[in-house]
Amino acid sequence: MKIIKVQDSHTRKEFLLLPVRLYKNEPHYIRPLDKDIEAVFDLKKNRFFRHGECIRWILENDSGVTIGRVAAFIDQKTAKKGDFPVGGLGFFECINDQEMATVLFDTCKQWLEGKGMEAMDGPINFGERDKWWGLLVEGFDIDPNYCTPYNFPHYRKLFEDNGFKTYFEQYTYARKALDQLSPMLQEKADRIARNPGYTFRHMELKKIEKYTEDFRTVYNKAWAGHGTPELSSLQAKNIMKQMKPIIDERIIWFGYYREEPVCFYINLPEVNQIFKYLNGQLDLRGKLKFLYYKWRGVCRKMFGVAFGITPEHQGKGLEGALIMATNTVVVEKNRKYDDLEFNWVGDFNPRMIHVLDRVGTYNSKTHITFRKLFDENREFQRMPIIK
Numbered sequence: 001m002k003i004i005k006v007q008d009s010h011t012r013k014e015f016l017l018l019p020v021r022l023y024k025n026e027p028h029y030i031r032p033l034d035k036d037i038e039a040v041f042d043l044k045k046n047r048f049f050r051h052g053e054c055i056r057w058i059l060e061n062d063s064g065v066t067i068g069r070v071a072a073f074i075d076q077k078t079a080k081k082g083d084f085p086v087g088g089l090g091f092f093e094c095i096n097d098q099e100m101a102t103v104l105f106d107t108c109k110q111w112l113e114g115k116g117m118e119a120m121d122g123p124i125n126f127g128e129r130d131k132w133w134g135l136l137v138e139g140f141d142i143d144p145n146y147c148t149p150y151n152f153p154h155y156r157k158l159f160e161d162n163g164f165k166t167y168f169e170q171y172t173y174a175r176k177a178l179d180q181l182s183p184m185l186q187e188k189a190d191r192i193a194r195n196p197g198y199t200f201r202h203m204e205l206k207k208i209e210k211y212t213e214d215f216r217t218v219y220n221k222a223w224a225g226h227g228t229p230e231l232s233s234l235q236a237k238n239i240m241k242q243m244k245p246i247i248d249e250r251i252i253w254f255g256y257y258r259e260e261p262v263c264f265y266i267n268l269p270e271v272n273q274i275f276k277y278l279n280g281q282l283d284l285r286g287k288l289k290f291l292y293y294k295w296r297g298v299c300r301k302m303f304g305v306a307f308g309i310t311p312e313h314q315g316k317g318l319e320g321a322l323i324m325a326t327n328t329v330v331v332e333k334n335r336k337y338d339d340l341e342f343n344w345v346g347d348f349n350p351r352m353i354h355v356l357d358r359v360g361t362y363n364s365k366t367h368i369t370f371r372k373l374f375d376e377n378r379e380f381q382r383m384p385i386i387k
Helices: 009-022 034-040 098-114 155-160 183-193 205-222 233-246 284-296 318-333 350-359
Strands: 002-005 052-060 066-075 086-094 119-122 135-138 165-176 198-202 252-257 260-269 301-309 339-346 362-373
Touching: 002 098, 009 034, 009 052, 009 066, 009 086, 052 098, 066 098, 086 098, 086 155, 098 119, 098 155, 135 155, 155 362, 165 350, 183 318, 183 350, 198 318, 205 233, 205 252, 205 260, 205 301, 233 260, 252 318, 260 318, 301 318, 339 350
Parallel strands: 086 119, 301 339
Antiparallel strands: 002 052, 052 066, 066 086, 119 362, 135 362, 165 339, 165 362, 198 252, 252 260, 260 301
């Protein structure tokens, strides 16, 4: 076998095509867009290269056939925030062979140790948590959402047999979009409505700059410090720029207290229901296909991308007001969506899990973010609970 650094057109192509070959008989696998994968490793497109570094490899057998791939990376902004420095690995794919998987894991470990890391999390992304994060362990019979990992069930054993332990679980919750919501949520919304200080409105694309800054304000107050860095104005603009082509402004809601942004609830159309027809290509032909399937209305699922409430306004029922406002549009004014999924809810966030229980959702998928300590004598601790 041979481990080869990805650094030319051939190895880049093999990195992209290996999962296509591995999952060719898997009915729920959806090939990611090649451009989305390559953007992670592009110094010009991925801002994380400003404060981090990344490397990727393919693994060939003795006949020169690619049988595995993996990437390793360091984000200097977050690597040393804990008690010891932690790097990451991601984009792992491999035939069902523990020896081959160990070669890939050990290659990452050696590279990260050489950079001063003492542990590695994986599989994760060299970028934000909303993409390519975690190993799927439940929900293999459901199509993956856009930029959400899909993998074979046996990958879990490959990780755990190599010494990886569960650092945290992240859940996807689902419900039928037109089902009736809990009366308790309506009660919360009614209570908030009696407070004249609060107002709620959905996004308007013609005012996208204002809503971008409102999103950044709430995000930094609600999430920065929980393992995620603060968003700069430029970063927030880039996020909105990426979302803009698919935004349905009626399913993105913001809440204000005396006109100061205090919460948001962001949903997007689940575009993987369109991308499944593009075979990873968004060239001219792919764009025409995208427009055709969008016109046909094949996208019948919306998914919750982000939900945030600033700390001083938590526990007041704002989640009820946001959800009921969105539900009014979806059910009463626009029956465009049949299903709703909420992506990326960590098991370390019991408050959000409680909210989704009240919404009437069920856990449709589970991903695990593993951690491997290089010093096996070090005490393993899971991700701290958000209180």
